[in-house]
Amino acid sequence: MKDEIRNLSPEEREELLKTLKGRFEKNMNRHKGLDWAKVEAKLEVNSEKLWSLHEMERTGGEPDVITHDQEADEYIFCDCSAESPKGRRSVCYDREALESRKKHKPENNAMDMAADMGIEILTEEQYRGLQEVGNFDTKTSSWVKTPDNIRKLGGAIFCDRRYDTVFVYHNGADSYYAARGFRGSLRV
Structure with missing residues (x-):
C-alpha cells in the first residue's frame, strides 16, 4: 500500500x-x-x-x-462476487512475472494490485473456506497465494469451482487470461 x-x-x-x-x-x-x-x-x-x-x-x-x-x-x-472481480482480471501473478514477459504484457499483476488496495490475496485454504459459504468462480478463476517453492520455479497457482468441486491448478506466473483475476481479504 x-x-x-x-x-x-x-x-x-x-x-x-x-x-x-x-x-x-x-x-x-x-x-x-x-x-x-x-x-x-x-x-x-x-x-x-x-x-x-x-x-x-x-x-x-x-x-x-x-x-x-x-x-x-x-x-x-x-x-464475494459470483465470478472473479471484473476490475482485477487479465493480470499475471506478480511483478517478477510481469517484468519477465517480453511481449504482450498485461497492465498489472495480482500481488501489486492487492498491496495497493491494502488487501491480502486469498490463500488456497481461504479460497476453499469462501467456497463453503457459496459457489464462486464457476465461469472464471482466481489466482491464490502461491507457495514459495512453486513460485521460485516460475509457477503460480489458481483456483476455480467446476462440477461442484474446488480445483487448484498451476500455470506460469507470467500468464494472464480474461477470465482470471484474484480475490482478496481484509481484516477489520
Missing part, C-alpha cells in the same frame, strides 16, 4: 456503508450469528480499512463479512 493515508469523502463513506450493510443483511448465510452494528463500529474507527473496502467494491469484488476471528476480534471481509 502506498504511504499516504487514503480517505473517502463523507458521501463515499455513507454510500459504501449503505452498500455493505445491504449486502450483509441479504447474505446472512455467510456470517451466521454476526451483528452488523458491531461490524460497523469497527469500520467507523478504521477509515483506512474503509478505503480498502471501497477499492474492493470499485473493482467488482462485492466484499462481505465471511467470518469473525474471535481471538483477534477482527471481522474478515472477502470478495
Whole structure:
C-alpha cells in the first residue's frame, strides 16, 4: 500500500456503508450469528480499512463479512462476487512475472494490485473456506497465494469451482487470461 493515508469523502463513506450493510443483511448465510452494528463500529474507527473496502467494491469484488476471528476480534471481509472481480482480471501473478514477459504484457499483476488496495490475496485454504459459504468462480478463476517453492520455479497457482468441486491448478506466473483475476481479504 502506498504511504499516504487514503480517505473517502463523507458521501463515499455513507454510500459504501449503505452498500455493505445491504449486502450483509441479504447474505446472512455467510456470517451466521454476526451483528452488523458491531461490524460497523469497527469500520467507523478504521477509515483506512474503509478505503480498502471501497477499492474492493470499485473493482467488482462485492466484499462481505465471511467470518469473525474471535481471538483477534477482527471481522474478515472477502470478495464475494459470483465470478472473479471484473476490475482485477487479465493480470499475471506478480511483478517478477510481469517484468519477465517480453511481449504482450498485461497492465498489472495480482500481488501489486492487492498491496495497493491494502488487501491480502486469498490463500488456497481461504479460497476453499469462501467456497463453503457459496459457489464462486464457476465461469472464471482466481489466482491464490502461491507457495514459495512453486513460485521460485516460475509457477503460480489458481483456483476455480467446476462440477461442484474446488480445483487448484498451476500455470506460469507470467500468464494472464480474461477470465482470471484474484480475490482478496481484509481484516477489520
